[in-house]
Amino acid sequence: FSKREIRQFESNCIEVEYNEKLEVDGYSVEFLNAGHVPGSAMISLENDVHILYSGDLKLEETRLLEGAERNIPEVDILIVESTYFGVEHPERKELERKFVESVLETIDNKGHAIIPAFAVGRTQEVLMILESYGITPYVDGMGKDVFKILERHPDYVKDPKALRRAFKNAIWVEWKKREDVLKEPSAIVTTAGMLNGGPALFYISKLYNDPKSKLLITGYQVEGTNGDLALKHGMINLGNKIVKLKMTVEQYDFSAHSGDSQLKEFVRLAVNKGAEIVFTMHGEKCAEFANWIRENLNVEAYAPKNGDIFVI
Numbered sequence: 478f479s480k481r482e483i484r485q486f487e488s489n490c491i492e493v494e495y496n497e498k499l500e501v502d503g504y505s506v507e508f509l510n511a512g513h514v515p516g517s518a519m520i521s522l523e524n525d526v527h528i529l530y531s532g533d534l535k536l537e538e539t540r541l542l543e544g545a546e547r548n549i550p551e552v553d554i555l556i557v558e559s560t561y562f563g564v565e566h567p568e569r570k571e572l573e574r575k576f577v578e579s580v581l582e583t584i585d586n587k588g589h590a591i592i593p594a595f596a597v598g599r600t601q602e603v604l605m606i607l608e609s610y611g612i613t614p615y616v617d618g619m620g621k622d623v624f625k626i627l628e629r630h631p632d633y634v635k636d637p638k639a640l641r642r643a644f645k646n647a648i649w650v651e652w653k654k655r656e657d658v659l660k661e662p663s664a665i666v667t668t669a670g671m672l673n674g675g676p677a678l679f680y681i682s683k684l685y686n687d688p689k690s691k692l693l694i695t696g697y698q699v700e701g702t703n704g705d706l707a708l709k710h711g712m713i714n715l716g717n718k719i720v721k722l723k724m725t726v727e728q729y730d731f732s733a734h735s736g737d738s739q740l741k742e743f744v745r746l747a748v749n750k751g752a753e754i755v756f757t758m759h760g761e762k763c764a765e766f767a768n769w770i771r772e773n774l775n776v777e778a779y780a781p782k783n784g785d786i787f788v789i
Contacts, residue, residue, distance in 0.1 A: 494632075495546075512536060512545035513733050514598035515633040521550055526789055529747060530556040533759075535732075536739040539569065540605040541598060543635050545735075547746060554789060555747040559740065559760025559780075562769075566736040576729045577610045579693060584662045588689030588724075593677045593704065595670035596620045598733055599696055601627065601640060603666050608643040615658050617650040617676040618668030655679055670696045672703035672713065681722075682715050690724040695731045740766070741773075748774050754789075756781055 478486075493499060495518065498507045508518035512535040520530045529552040531545075538544040566572075583590040592614070594600040600620025607614050624644050631637035647666070650658055655676065658665060669675035672694075684690045698704035707713050711722045735743065744755060755778040757766040763780035770778035781787065 507550070509546040509549065510543065512538070512542055515542065515601075515627055515630070519546065519549075521552070523550075526554060527552045528554045528556065528789075529752075531558055531743065533560070533733065534558055534735050534740075534743060536735050536743060537569065538635065539602055539731075539733075540609070540636075541602040541634055541640065545743070549746060549750055551751045552747055553751060554754045554756070555744065555752045556756045556758060557740070557744060557747075558734070559757045559763045559766045560734045561732070561736045562740055562757075562760055562762045562766040563737055565738060566730050566732050572729060572731065573606050576693065576695075576731075577606065577612065579691065579727060580607070580612060580664050583689070583691045584664065586689050587662050588687060588691065589659065589662060589680070589684055590664040590691050590693055591677060591680050591684065591724075592664060592666045592693045592695060593670050593672050593675075594620060594666050594668065594695050596623050596668050599670060599731060600624075600666055600668065601634075601643070602731060603695055604643040604647050605639055607664060607666070608639075608646040612664060614647050614664035614666050615650050616644070616647040616666045617655070617658075617680075619675070620666065620668055621649060650676070652676070659683055670704070671698055672707065678703075678713075678715060681713055681724075684724055685713065685715075685720050685722050686724075688723045688725070692722065692724055692726045694726065694728045697732065698728075741769070744770055744774065748776055753777065754779070756787075 493508055495508055495510050498505055503524060505523040507521040511517040511519045511532050513533040519532055522528045534545050536544045580590045592603060594603050596619035627634055634640050665680055667676045669677055694704055698708055703713050707726050708728055712719055713722055753776055755770050755776060757763040757780045767778035767780040
């Protein structure tokens with residue numbers, strides 16, 4: 478987007494807090510914490526019919542965020558994400574332990590742990606995990622800018638003091654100093670999360686041939702991205718060439734979405750609050766999720782296709 482388009486977008490924005498109701502064209506609108514990333518929100522829309530749209534949702538709390546709002550209003554219709562229907566995430570504390578063990582093992586072996594992380598949410602959570610285990614990492618990329626924004630909006634994170642402590646503990650890297658980071662074994666938390674750009678590619682370009690180093694991927698990798706290429710084929714596109722990775726590649730499922738049991742729990746919450754119709758969206762198994770809802774919760778459920786129209 479151009480700067481002009483961004484300014485135009487900003488001029489049409491209204492800043493609203495969680496649980497603050499406002500009237501828009503005869504509708505009562507309320508935003509509820511969705512627990513996905515800082516500021517993510519479910520949208521409650523009420524007129525003659527009350528609709529709740531979950532957006533991306535995480536019921537479980539993390540080091541960075543409280544879980545999604547469970548005290549939802551009475552609703553008639555629920556629109557819910559389906560990303561991980563049929564898939565459970567690993568238990569968070571055990572996942573953190575294994576992740577930290579791998580980081581420490583890499584440093585002990587005189588290697589570098591490159592940790593690609595999304596700028597919003599994931600960079601902050603990973604730094605909080607490392608700080609809690611006494612590890613001082615380097616941090617590079619746009620995650621630093623996001624932290625500065627979150628500092629101005631502390632109500633949108635679970636523990637602002639712990640977040641500040643994590644970023645104070647980390648060593649901030651400027652682009653002119655990136656070469657210096659590689660002089661000693663280290664952990665480097667950096668964007669981009671899917672490895673299609675950002676400082677991560679600089680570090681990989683210097684270390685891809687080093688079997689003592691590791692690439693510790695912390696998020697979902699869309700098919701066709703560099704991260705997907707690294708996981709499936711042990712290769713990476715550095716822009717001017719595709720190289721074979723001699724460094725170890727590992728993936729840790731620090732997902733910001735609810736897994737199967739939490740998705741089902743959230744739908745039950747809505748049904749208990751009066752939801753009679755559920756639309757399942759945003760997932761590879763939307764139809765299967767809708768079938769489960771119909772069979773187990775005895776309400777109407779649909780998995781709309783793009784372009785479908787429902788009159789309610």
